[in-house]
Amino acid sequence: MEEVKVIGFWASPFSRRVIWALKLKDIPFEYIEDDLFNKSELLLKSNPVHKKIPVLIHNGKPISESSVILEYIEETWPENPLLPEDAHERAIARFWIKFIDDKGPVFFAAFKAAEEEQEKAVKASMEVLKTLEDHALGDDKFFGGNRIGLIDLVLAFIYWMEVMEEAIGLKISLREAHNFPKLHAWAENFREVPMIRDNLPDRSALMDHFRHLRKFFI
Structure with a gap:
């Protein structure tokens, strides 16, 4: 069974775009709220370069930067496409x-x-x-x-x-x-x-x- 997690922050539009993409594709996931003023070890470990949310963790492998994550979601789960076919x-x-x-x-x-x-x-x-x-x-x-x-x-x-x-x-x-x-x-x-x-x-x-x-x- 696939394991999908999203590390995010409730007020971030960048987190929301990832959440929406997963929901529109009907992909089950676990949402993990992070404190941007006291960042978790999971966030720092998952995105050691920028130390920012959101992070998608798919089967233990983290992906950072929301636009990159959206592309990854589209390629990994092509059902209910969010990009044109042409x-x-x-x-x-x-x-x-x-x-x-x-x-x-x-x-x-x-x-x-x-x-x-x-x-x-x-x-x-x-x-x-x-x-x-x-x-x-x-x-x-x-x-x-x-x-x-x-x-x-x-x-x-x-x-x-x-x-x-x-x-x-x-x-x-x-x-x-x-x-x-x-x-x-x-x-x-x-x-x-x-x-x-x-x-x-x-x-x-x-x-x-x-x-x-x-x-x-x-």
Whole structure:
């Protein structure tokens, strides 16, 4: 019998994308919550290079970095595929996954920025969202079609960003449909998927987490 474990942190979008992928593929796993302020020996042993969550442990063998883990899940359990069958479409999906991961620090910069620097950071965040709105999303419910895939799981940090906006008063306003209508519609469709909706972190708890975390940067 296969043994699958996930070391994660409840408030991390990177942990959630791995959890969602496994659940969408109906892969049983054990979830292990870690304390990022007092990291466990299991985490340090499983990811000695970066010492970060998430880590997938499959039959005793650890895999680190969430995007790498998603690829591993897709290759190891090809049932209920989360990448397109067509090679070109898979390449396009990987392009956007890398784009989103590479631009992730832009949004965290807005979260960390002092008040006088926030306007610049927010503008950079808006530019990234505009790129996704104009070039990544079509007219389907999800990226690349009407079935949820890896790009959707990676972009799910938008939920965290919405909560972050509300928690600390950022003015990206993704919640307002007129700013980014395609992304807004996508976010609504994404959250309606039962497997996603039932495995989102509690919004109030996440807001408290962001407010607490913000104190370390101001």
